[in-house]
Amino acid sequence: xxxxxxxxxxxxxxxxxxxxxxxxxxxxxxxxxxxxxxxxxxxxxxxxxxxxxxxxxxxxxxxxxxxxxxxxxxxxxxxxxxxxxxxxxxxxxxxxxxxxxxxxxxxxxxxxxxxxxxxxxxxxxxxxxxxxxxxxxxxxxxxxxxxxxxxxxxxxxxxxxxxxxxxxxxxxxxxxxxxxxxxxxxxxxxxxxxxxxxxxxxxxxxxxxxxxxxxxxxxxx
Numbered sequence: 001x002x003x004x005x006x007x008x009x010x011x012x013x014x015x016x017x018x019x020x021x022x023x024x025x026x027x028x029x030x031x032x033x034x035x036x037x038x039x040x041x042x043x044x045x046x047x048x049x050x051x052x053x054x055x056x057x058x059x060x061x062x063x064x065x066x067x068x069x070x071x072x073x074x075x076x077x078x079x080x081x082x083x084x085x086x087x088x089x090x091x092x093x094x095x096x097x098x099x100x101x102x103x104x105x106x107x108x109x110x111x112x113x114x115x116x117x118x119x120x121x122x123x124x125x126x127x128x129x130x131x132x133x134x135x136x137x138x139x140x141x142x143x144x145x146x147x148x149x150x151x152x153x154x155x156x157x158x159x160x161x162x163x164x165x166x167x168x169x170x171x172x173x174x175x176x177x178x179x180x181x182x183x184x185x186x187x188x189x190x191x192x193x194x195x196x197x198x199x200x201x202x203x204x205x206x207x208x209x210x211x212x213x214x215x216x217x218x219x220x221x
Contacts, residue, residue, distance in 0.1 A: 022056075025051050026050040033066050048065065050064040062083070080103050080104065084097060084099020097121070099117060100115065100117070101114070102114050115130050117129065124150050124152050124201075125149050125201070126147065126149075129143070130142075152198070169181055169192040170192065
């Protein structure tokens, strides 16, 4: 079966279930299908489509497909099936996600393999550990840990109006600039430092925060 026929079948499946409640269909055209840092399409465009069902209980099911390009004789399309369960609240505590995914490769079933995963999320930070005992059909074990972070909107970090100098300093930080804030005591210099910490941690960076050693050196770097 050609990759075009496989993807067309996935698109038809997506159209058939799109009208159902709690079902989302996500078609996409991307410049390169990259999986965990490795291109799956020789850095060429890919047509992809996903169909996901989410139940209010936390149960979810999904299917996803994409064309591939590993060269002649290798699989030309991938179709993945997944299912899992989410629970918890990331805003007030921790949210959890446990599930499994089965990667299938058209015309190359020897490459098919299962993977289980567990993830957690709290606020702006999330982490997910995936494990397969038969990676790409090689009977070799594989582990993959991924972490992500997002900088919350200013309205969530600071639920009050900011002064112009605070907005200006935050804008400079978001543009990758270094910032020195010099302002009277009690004017809100520390807020800029707090935002810098949130931003650095969200991008997986380390933070060193120092307080003034002298009363007259009341500046935040």
